[in-house]
Amino acid sequence: MTRLQEIRERIRNKSAVVVTASEFKKQISESGQDKIIKDVDVVTCGTCGVMSGTYAVLSVPVASPGSFLRADKVALNGVPAIPGPCPNERLGLVDLIVYGTAHASSSYGGGHLFRDIISNHEIHVDVTAEKKDFQADVHGHDLPHARLFTTRSTFKNYTAIINRSDKPEKTIFSTLPLAGKSREATVSGCGEINPIENDPSLRFLTPGTQLLVNGGMGFVIGQGTRTSVARPNIAVHGEMTSMDPDYCGGFLTSAGPECLTSIGTAIPLIDENVTAGLMIRDADIPMPVMDISNRQQVSCSSYDRVWTGTAGEIRYHPNNCLNCDPCLAEKICPVHAITGSGEIDHTRCFTCGTCVHLCKGKAYTGNLGTLDLPEGDVPIVLRQSDRQRGEKISQKAKEMILKGEFQI
Template identity: 60%
Template sequence: MRKLEEIRARIKVGDAVILTASELKKRISHEDDITDVDVVTCGTCGVMSGTYAVLSVPVAPPGTFSRAETVTLQGVPAIPGPCPNERLGLVDLMVFGTAHANERYGGGHLFHDLIAGKPIHVEVSAEGRHYDADITLGDLPFARLFTTRSAFKNYSAITNRGTESISTIFSVLPLEGPATEVTVSGCGEINPLENDPSLRFHSPGDPVVVNGVSGRIIGTGTRSTPEKPNLSVHADMKDMSPEFCGGFVTSAGPECITSIGTAIPLVDKTILQNLSVLDDEIMLPVVDIKTRQPFGTASYGQVWNNTASRIGYHPEKCLHCSPCIAHESCPAQAIREDGTINQHTCFVCGTCVRVCEGLVYEGNFGSLSVSNQSIPIVLRQSDRRKAEILCRKVRDMLNHGELLI
C-alpha cells in the first residue's frame, strides 16, 4: 500500500494506475494481481429524488418590480427567495427535481434542458402584474445543483404484495400484485459508498463529480445511517454534461436523474478489502410498497450479473401500433414515435421490453429470488452503463488534473 502523498505525486506525473471499479472487480474475480493499483473510480447514476437547484434568474430591468411572488421555469414551479433581490429584476429561487409542470415534464427535465443549453421560458408574478423572459443557463449569474440525499450505499427492491395495483414513484406503470413484479435501484459493486462504507474518502469538503463536473461533498444526507449511508453534494451546473442527468417519468409523476462519481486511493488493506466487494455479496432488501418494510433479501448479483447493459432493437418485429406503446411508456423519453431508440438517452430500464407486444425490444432483466419465489424485475431505476461511463470520466479528470484526491 502507498501513502496518499505518493499517490498524488504519481497522478501528477502521469504514473498512477487508475482503474474503474468495474475493471478492479474483474481483476478480483479473475484473481489477478492488483498490487499496482493506485486509485479506483466509482460511480452511480439513477433516480435521485433529493436533487434541487438554486438559481439566480434575470427576468426584467432593474426597478421593474419589488419582489417575485410566484415563478415558473418551462412550467415547473419554483420557490422565489430567500433573498428578495428587491427591485433588481433578478429572482433568486429554488427548484426541486421532483416539481412537476405536468405528468411528463418536471424538475429533472428542466435541469437537463438548462445544462443542454436549451432556452427556458420564465414566468413571474409580482404585485398583480405578469412578467416573462426567455433565458439559457449562460444568462444565469448563479446556478448550482444540490442533493439532500444521493448515492445510497444500497437501496431496497420494491414490490406490491397486495392485490390492487399501486401508482408509485418506484414504477413506470402501476405496480401489480401480489408480488408478481419488482423494481430495483442502485448500481451495486461500483457505487462509491459500497466501496467506502466508512466514508473515509467521502467526508465534508472532499471532491466529487456531479453530472460530469467537479463538485464537493457537503456531508451525509437525510435518512443516512451507518448501515446505509448516503451523501449530500453540490456543484456548479454550468459545466455539467446532459448525458448524466434528466427526467424520469413514473406512474406517480416525473422524477429526477442524477449521477455521482468519486475516486478512492488504495492506501491500506482496509480500503482494499472494502473495494473487493462484489455484487453477489451485497444484500438487497425486498420491501412491500405499502408498509415499506422488508420481508426478504436478495442480492445485487441477481440485478446486474449477466443482465442487459443495453436494449436490443428488432424493427422487423414491429406491429406498427398507433400510438406506439413503447414510445408512450418510456420514462426517459428515449423511444421515438417511430419506435426507434435514442441510445444516448436510453436508461436501459426495461420498460419497452415489458410493454411491446411485438417483442421489438430485447433485454434480460432477471428476477429476484425471495422466500422461495422468483419475482421478475420489471424496472431498473439506476443505469449502470452510464455509471460506468462516469467512472471513466472521473479517471480522465484525475489524469488531466481536473479532479484532486
C-alpha cells in the first residue's frame, strides 16, 4: 500500500489527522518538525482575494419558446453579459458568459451579481432580440446552469503596487486613485497559507483534482493564463448553487468593480518533497513591488511585512468618530461593510484597511504593515486578499475531509 493509499484508507475509517496550513506551521514551531510530520496526513490551504479572471457561464430562462430567434444583447441586474456561444434558436432562453469584471455601475459589477446568484436572490434579466425587448425575473438557484470559472487564480505570489509618478493613478489595485511619489502601497495574496505557495510544483493541483471554490466543491481545469515557472497559477471551476456567498462578492476599486473569489485545497503528506513545500513561511515568500505607472518591478519585499504582527481584524471605536458627513469610510468601503451607524458588519468586512486609511478621527484601527522599499517604509493602505477567509476556507476543507466529503 502506498502512502497516498494509506492516507485515503485512514480518511475512510475516520482516523486521519488533518490540519490547516496555519495549524501545521504553528505546530512545527511549537513541537518540532519530526513529530508533526510523522503524525499529520493532510494539510489544507486557502486563499481569498480579488481574482479578475473569474467569470460565469449561465443558462437563463427569459420567455416562452418561440418568443424570439436569438438574443442580441443581455444584462443581468444591469451587468452586461455575452450571449452564446450557442444561439438557442427560439427556445426562449439564453446561454451567457458574464465576466466578474463587467459592471452595471461604479458600485455594482459581476462579482456582486455572482454573490446574488449564489445567495438565491432575484435577478432581473433584460434581453434585446430582433429589436424587441424582453424582461424576466429569476432566482439564482432556478437557473438551469450556473457554473463559475477562473482563467487564472491563486497565483503563487502576487505583486505589491506603488505609484512613482507625480499624479494619482486610477487602478484596479486601489480603492481611491493611488497616491504618487511612492506615498502608499497596496498588496494581494494570503502568503504562507496560499495553496500554491505550499504546492509550488502543482503536484496536487492537476486537472480534475477536487478543491473548494467559494466554499463549494470544484475542480482544477489546469494551469491558468500568465502562468510561469516563477509564478504558477491555476484555472478552476465549480457549481454556483453549491457555493457560499460569504466567500465571494464584488470589490470596488478606483477603476471599477472587481470580483472576490476563494479557493481551498488539500495536500497529502506522502513524501519529503511535499513536506519541504509545506515549510514555507511568510518571511520566505518574496513580494515583487511594481510601479503602476509603467507596470515594471522596482523592488521586492516579503509577505511577513503584510501578515506578521499585523491586524487580523479591523476595530471600530465609536468615541473617536467625528460624525463626518459624508463618512468617507462608509462611502468608499469596497465591500459595503460599514453600516449607517459606523459599525462594521464583520460578515462582509474584508479587513482590507480602507476605512483605517480614510478615517480622520481614527475611529477604525488596524495595523496594515509597511513595505521596506528604497524610498523607506511605505505604508500599506489596502489589502486585496482576506487572510481570515483564507483560513476559514482551509478549515472548511479540513472538516469536509474528516467527514469524507472531500476526496484526496
